[in-house]
Amino acid sequence: MMIQPLLKKILFVILVFSLARSGYAQNPLITNQYTADPSARVFGDRVYIYPSHDILCTEGKGRIGWFCMEDYHVFSSSNLTDWKDHGVIVSQDKVPWVDPAGYSMWAPDCISRNGKYYFYFPSRARDTVANGKGFSIGVAVSDTPIGPFVPQSEPIKKVQGIDPNVFIDKDGQAYLYWSQGNIYGAKLKENMLELASDPVILQELPSEGLKEGPYVFERNGKYYMTYPHVQNKIERLEYAIGDNPLGPFRKAGVIMDESSTGCWTNHHSIVNFKKQWYLFYHHNDLSPNFDKNRSIRADSLLFNTDGTIRKVIPTLRGIGLSSALKEIQLDRYSDLSRNGVKVDFLDTANRMMGWKATLAQSDAWIRYNAVDFSVSKLKKLHVRAWSAQGAVLEIRVNKIDGPLIDKVNIGSSTDWKLVTSSKASVLRGVHDLFVVLKSADPVSVDWIRFEK
Known part of the structure; x- marks a missing residue:
């Protein structure tokens, strides 16, 4: 006779948690899965986030104790508060050139051009003879920001590395950036699938310590090269400013200090949405004892009158009403x-x-x-x-x-x-x-x- 009241109580608890955990809290933005390396983009009247998707490695599934990623989701919001998960857009077992047992679908990016959406992602290739050892970078193309995305059969030639970032200048020239020890840049062809110039190492960036995750944007005629950098043992977000998309850049300062709780990595993007700049980044909020499972965050970003960036102090409240x-x-x-x-x-x-x-x-x-x-x-x-x-x-x-x-x-x-x-x-x-x-x-x- 007690089954029905107990069942009602269980259903009520499930309903409460499903409502409360669907994205109404602020930082982290997503609480039902691990997300990292957020590439935020404004398409139309919505912000779209293309993060990597951390999972826990297990026996026979990735390298235990290390980063493990097998697919990508995309999330979007019109108000920076309610985030919709549009599901998986690319997975390692659906890309012809990717090692389907690599679990190395690391930090991606996405850009729009001529009515198409180009999703750039790194991974280990199944054919290291043809594509080289280490990471290659590929492209998947869609007619919408949420897919379906169709991966190209081969990665981009002459590109070896991780953390792709794409920037389209006001004159229409597109650039691809990536990291592999140094930060590299090259022009892209109109088709957004091939390099139009040989890769160059971007100059005047820190020469010591790991630097990766480039993200370039333009403001008031100045080009901002932003990147995570290990000055000590933990990554902090830094930036440099130049007069050309390929530099040289002059080091300008720190965007965000090292994690106070010891999360080793940080990876970010910066966008202007409805006349306000925002910094998207990650932290291990939902996995405080294991910093290879991370969660994406966002906070407001402000500029000084001379164009320098005010340091962002991470918050739990985050952004949006x-x-x-x-x-x-x-x-x-x-x-x-x-x-x-x-x-x-x-x-x-x-x-x-x-x-x-x-x-x-x-x-x-x-x-x-x-x-x-x-x-x-x-x-x-x-x-x-x-x-x-x-x-x-x-x-x-x-x-x-x-x-x-x-x-x-x-x-x-x-x-x-x-x-x-x-x-x-x-x-x-x-x-x-x-x-x-x-x-x-x-x-x-x-x-x-x-x-x-």
Whole structure:
């Protein structure tokens, strides 16, 4: 007789997690699979991200303890908050020249020209006699940004290396960049499939330490060569500026410092979307103990008046407005009180379920910025929380002692519960949310959501 209520509870939990983990949280952008090396592109009114796809190597499947990648997905968004997975676009067993047991589909790129979309990707070739040892770079072509992409039968001739990047200058000339010890560049033919010039080593970049992952863009007549570089033991993102797409470039500074938690790699792209520049990069958020399984992130990027780039400080909040009607992940906070707040995984056995924020002492608080309340006046507030002794939360806007939206009593429980209040009241517009603990006993919060 207890089967039906238990089944309802299980279905409810599945529904809650499927909704909460579908991409509403900010950094990392994708939480249902590992993603790395994001190549972001603006096509039309959407941002498309072409990342590599980390998986865990197992016996007979890649090199255990190393990077392992067998295919590519593409993701897109119109608002930088909700990301749609369009599925696999290229896989190692569907490319004629790629070793189908190589698991080395590393960092890619994509570009649009003359109504076609050209997807560039590196991998190990099955025929090393014809294509050379190490990595080659191939191209797959599509009529749309999401495919289907048709791979060419052979990789690009005279190109050996990884991390392809393509840039089309204002005069229509296309360039291909890649790395193999040094960073190389060459002109591309109009067909985007062949080199139009011999490769050259780009000059005036750091001579010591690993450098890879080139990404070139133009702004105000200046060409920015950006790249990860190992100055010490961990990659940091650096850049150089030149007057020509093939340099020479002068070293200009650091875009992002080394990972504070020890993630060895970083790999990035930079785009301008709706008059704002963004940096896309990766970190091992979902795999803190193994930095070969990474997750893509994004943060705003700003320029100084002289054209230099302001250093980007990584955030959990990331970019985009969060709709008040969708789950707001407080653990992806903008700021929090110095004491009394802890963020941890909901389940360390399944980290892709995401995180929770625990407020452990009275007056501890979390700020989550840029929540969109532009819809009709909202009256209901849902909080997914857990407190063993029970707790009281105040929800305010714009500052810690700002206008009170609601005061929510979280009853005592032995597991997560959904608490609903019908007293919420907030003006339309975009506001920062403050969640403040107003009781002595701790509470863990997964998310909050508003309703009409």
